[in-house]
Amino acid sequence: MxxxxxxxxxxxxxxxxxxxxxxxxxxxxxxxxxxxxxxxxxxxxxxxxxxxxxxxxxxxxxxxxxxxxxxxxxxxxxxxxxxxxxxxxxxxxxxxxxxxxxxxxxxxxxxxxxxxxxxxxxxxxxxxxxxxxxxxxxxxxxxxxxxxxxxxxxxxxxxxxxxxxxxxPNEDHQHMGIISLLKHFGWTWVGLFTVDDNSGEHFLETLEPLLSHNGICLAFTQRIPHIARFDNLDEFHDTVLNIYVHLTDDKANAFIMYGESLIIIWLRSIIFLRDPENRQISSFKKVWIITTQIDFILTGFQRSWGLQIFQGAISFTIHSQxxxxxxxxxxxxxxxxxxxxxxxxxxxxQAFDCTFPNPSVSIEVNDMCTGEESLQSxxxxxxxxxxxxxxxxxxxxxxxxxxxxxxxxxxxxxxxxxxxxxxxxxxxxxxxxxxxxxxxxxxxxxxxxxxxFTDKREMRGGFDIMNMVTFPNKSFIQLKIGSVNPYALDGKEFIIHEDKIMWPKGFKQVVPVSVCNDYCHPGNRKKKKEGQKFCCYDCVPCPEGKISNQKDMDNCFRCPEDQYANKNKNGCIPNLITFLSYKEPLGIGLTSVAVLCSLITILVLGTFIKHKDTPIVKANNRDLTYALLIALLLCFLSSFLFIGHPGKMTCLLRQPTFGIIFFVAVSCVLAKTITVVAAFMATKPGSTMRKWVGKRLSNSIVLSGSLIQVSICTGWLMTSPPFPDLDMNSVAEETILQCNEGSVTMFYCVLGYMGLLAIASFIVAFAARKLPDSFNEAKFITFSMLLFCSVWLSFVPTYLSTKGKSMVVVEIFSILSSSAGLLGCIFAPKCYIIVLKPELNNREQLIRRKM
The missing domain is CATH 3.40.50.2300 (Response regulator)
Known part of the structure; x- marks a missing residue:
């Protein structure tokens, strides 16, 4: 044209x-x-x-x-x-x-x-x-x-x-300022009006990846012609209709406007065409984000319309003084x-809507320009x-x-x-x-x-962020509310003073929300809606054991090891630190049993010492009996190392002490059994066992076997000793204060060696149970070893299948039950004779029973 x-x-x-x-x-x-x-x-x-x-x-x-x-x-x-x-x-x-x-x-x-x-x-x-x-x-x-x-x-x-x-300055600084502004207010669903030319395309190509990278979506992109042309009314009508539809979007309350100042005339004209009497202006609830190249302009025929539609707009402007x-x-x-x-x-x-007189034209004009009009008006x-x-x-x-x-x-x-x-x-x-x-x-x-200038021949500096405040007389002012300056000190590249912003009247000074859907509250995570942009999503609760403590989180996460998720799955609660305490019922019960068994053991030991010269005490190696009773007493007392707050010393002594004392007890039982067998074999004519009958054999058995166990425990303590530890994973909502065994292999070596000795004692006692002797303990030892082996064989799978302080309870129960079994099975019959049937505890009765 x-x-x-x-x-x-x-x-x-x-x-x-x-x-x-x-x-x-x-x-x-x-x-x-x-x-x-x-x-x-x-x-x-x-x-x-x-x-x-x-x-x-x-x-x-x-x-x-x-x-x-x-x-x-x-x-x-x-x-x-x-x-x-x-x-x-x-x-x-x-x-x-x-x-x-x-x-x-x-x-x-x-x-x-x-x-x-x-x-x-x-x-x-x-x-x-x-x-x-x-x-x-x-x-x-x-x-x-x-x-x-x-x-x-x-x-x-x-x-x-x-x-x-x-x-x-470089326009890229403005792009980052827009991103920072949107992120500051949490606006993730925004509309974009851009001029339909090369600069508008460049802006869209540059900004869209930045928006996506920062979790922001474009609700729509509306291109606006650079200059309004009416030669194609159908195309013009479609453009106006599309723009107005976007202006009435319910979800997108923040609009980015890029282009040149004529775009303001476009939008203001469209609003006027749809609302000539400006009735909807006061309730227009949109926040305009205006780029640097755009000035708020109106032409002469639009001056009566005003710019109230842009009340509260946030514009990026070239820094000025x-x-x-x-x-x-x-x-x-x-x-x-x-x-x-x-x-x-x-x-x-144009500014004062008047006309200067023209001598060559004889037309009377009502509003003549005098030249004295004031710019500030x-x-x-x-x-x-x-x-x-x-x-x-x-x-x-x-x-x-x-x-x-x-x-x-x-x-x-x-x-x-x-x-x-x-x-x-x-x-x-x-x-x-x-x-x-x-x-x-x-x-x-x-x-x-x-x-x-920079190396790219661009002026150094940044942009001012302005807030538009309109007045009833159709004028406005712009107040500075922040700045974008990439050359500022760290943390001050983007500054926004939220308290100074005058929002559009429809928001009643409440920060606008511009999102595709409501926020996912803590305790939920986002789930993408199929076929829609990633800013549109559903909210689903976090799975068990996971939380989300911020709104709009993409994924839930687990609490630290020493914490657990609360009921609402929006926070973590510190785990309850637990151990087998003397104050809890289970601890009180086990302590009472250990004390009672210890007192019974002391009473039995006292009884045997008091009646040390009686045949029933002397019949089965009195010294081994004393050693066994003292070992059983220490076994009962060793259970106290497993109750209470695990400390460095208690963890160090707990298992080795238990292992050595129990081995001494079992070795004493084995020595007593072998002594019975040796005594019976020594009675045969020409037997070479006569020289082994006595304390020499029993002491050798106890000392040699115990020395091996002590060597194992010493090697354990020297290589990988037990130490206090926190177990945060075994039991939910609890942190278990326990003793780490250090070397599990050494722990089971101690138990295994003790088990082998117990089985050997059981076999020997079982073989000697029918030997002719009035005070033959073999049958009682057989039953006690059967009970002992049963307890400790069931201990291993039970111990491995339990968690937390239940493991400690299982071990204490095994210690007390096996010790009580030895005490009861071996010494209960003797105490019965000593205390209740003293007439049977004499030499004549012994000979008569042999006859």
Whole structure:
């Protein structure tokens, strides 16, 4: 489609060196309406000035004026500027770029004469397309281009075009700021409105993986045309309908908006079409997250609508400082001051909705512009009195050029001082010669901030996070609530002051929720819904033994070994530390049995000592009887090592003491049995056993067998001794304080050796049970050994199958029962005769029983 454009608007101020600029001040809305009655098409082109962007021009003019008034900034030279309009059109951008380069009184491309302007640098443009179209031409001539818009890096204008400089930080920092913001508030289900162009596609391709990596999903992605076109009403209607459907999404309460400022006009127009009376504005419950390139603008015909729909919006803006001198500069702008400003008339008429008188047209207009209107009376959607981020970037760009020129001047001064004839004169200065100084530029501006470029020719710094607060008079202010600065100290790269945020009125100052479904509470885990994005999930309880102590956990986990899951599965409770205590019923019972058996053993020992000269005591080796009773007493007392808090010493002594004492007891039983057999065999004529009958045989059996057991226990204690230990796995909800045996092999060697001796005693006693002797103990020993072996053979599987303090109980029970069995089976019959039947305990009765 071909359509005529007016001549480029321009603002001209002369100077020794010229800074060029291209501003996107005007855009055109094209209506192409087809009528069935008329085959011809009617075209209407309606120009609108984006009045808010006029501040960009004023920021450049203010910076140049401030530098020219300062004698220290650029000595002996005066800066001037030319500003052209790009009309948001590629053709006009190329034309105005060439105008900046070559046009003086007439346009002759690639030709300059001495009388023409001396262009030193170009600032612009605001949009990505405008900036890159300019770079196509400027790159050939290596003229420094300082762009002030925030848009993605383009591979063609990065390292390949060394004259391309960015006055704003890298857009990647803004991406990470958005991610940090969403994570801070827990917004995992968000919508995205993006402009339908290359920069919008780049933003989507960059942001979507970051969102996914951080557990955030896009509820929808709505592309919005760069400029509204009405030549295809069906397509326009579908776009409007889709946008409105997304705006009414119940789950997605946070919307990311990326593009340029015209997208605000799009969305505001759609809301107006659906709700002309603005009845739903106050209840509109959405949080807008606005990217850096977007300003809150309204055109003249929209000024009555207001921007209440964006109440509470959170926007990322280029970091800026409010300069009081700039506000004074704006207050002083009047009609007479703007001579040479081709933008002023359009701006003023659009901003104040008035018309300047035109002598060539005799039409009476009600609202005439006087030129005395006040800029500060305009709402912020039309013009802001405080310096915006883009204006601040332009302001810094002018100062960057000024400092480069100052650096060149100082370099020339030094060269002149040393008598170097190769001095560069300013009238001979070429734009490409600025690059050497631009790369290393670093200075503090009037606001006290350091201005310098990175290796990628991008301005160092970050972004401000602003919160929009609207007022009933359709104006608004933006309050700073945080910042994104990758160059800040650790932990301060992202700062947000949540208490300062004014949320949309529908949320009643409660932090909005923007998730696909309700959070999974602690005690549950997320389970993905089939066929949906990972942000949409069901909540299922944690399995037994596992917990989740935070909301929205992907997996449940087990508690540490010394803790267990509580009933709600949302926390861990420390295990109860348990051991066989003297205070619990089982401990009291076992202690009582051990004490009682010990007292009985002492009583039996006392009885035998008292009746030591009686035949029944003397008949079966009195010394072995005493040794056996003392060993049994120690067996009963050794059970106390297994009760109570396991300590280092008790664990060290417990099993070896038990093993040695029990072995002594069993060896005494074996010695008594062998003594009976030896005595019977010695009575036979010519027997060689006579010399073994007596204490010599019994002592040898007890000492030799016990010495082997002591050697085993000593080796155990030297190689891998028992020690106190915590068992956290055997019993749920309990930590068992126990003695670790150290070497299980040595433990079972002790038991095995003792078992072999017990079996040998049983076999010998069983063989001697019918020998003719009135006081033959073999039959009693046989029964006692049968009981002893039964107890300890059943001990092993029972011990291995139990856990916790039950293992200790099994061992104590085995000790007490086997010891009591020996005491009862061997000594109960003798005590019965000694105490209750003393008439049987005499020599005559013994001989009579033999007869």
């Amino acid at each position: 071909n359509y005529p454009f007016p001549a480029p608007h321009q603002w001209y101020q002369p100077g020794d060196l010229i800074i060029g600029g291209i501003a996107s001040q005007v855009y055109y809305v094209f209506y192409e309406v087809s009528f069935k009655e008329h085959p011809s098409q009617n075209m209407f082109d309606v120009p609108y000035v984006v009045t808010k962007f006029y501040q960009h021009i004023l920021a450049l003019a203010f910076a140049v004026k401030e530098i020219n008034k300062n004698p220290k900034s650029c000595p002996n030279i005066t800066l001037g500027f030319h500003i052209y309009d790009s009309y948001y059109d590629a053709r006009m951008t190329y034309r105005t770029t060439l105008d900046l380069l070559f046009k003086s009184h007439r346009f002759v491309p690639n030709y300059k004469c001495d009388t023409q302007k001396n262009l030193i640098a170009i600032i612009g443009g605001l949009s990505a397309d405008t900036s890159f179209h300019m770079a196509d031409t400027l790159g050939f001539y290596k003229i420094p281009q300082l762009t002030y818009g925030s848009f993605p890096q383009d591979k063609n204008y990065g390292s390949q075009v060394p004259s391309f400089y960015r006055m704003v 409010n300069l009081p001198q700039f506000q004074e500069f704006l207050w002083g702008i009047k009609l007479y001051w703007t001579q040479g400003d081709g933008f002023f008339k359009d701006f003023w008429e 305009l709402p912020a959607s039309l013009f802001e009195m405080s310096m915006t981020g883009h204006s601040y970037s332009i302001y810094k760009a002018v100062y960057v050029v000024a400092h480069v020129l100052q650096g060149i001047y100082l370099t020339n001064f030094k060269e002149r001082a040393i008598g170097n004839s190769g001095i560069l004169k300013f009238q001979d200065l070429q734009p490409w010669q600025l690059h050497h100084f631009l790369h290393d530029i670093s200075f503090n501006n009037s606001a006290g901030e350091t201005v310098s």
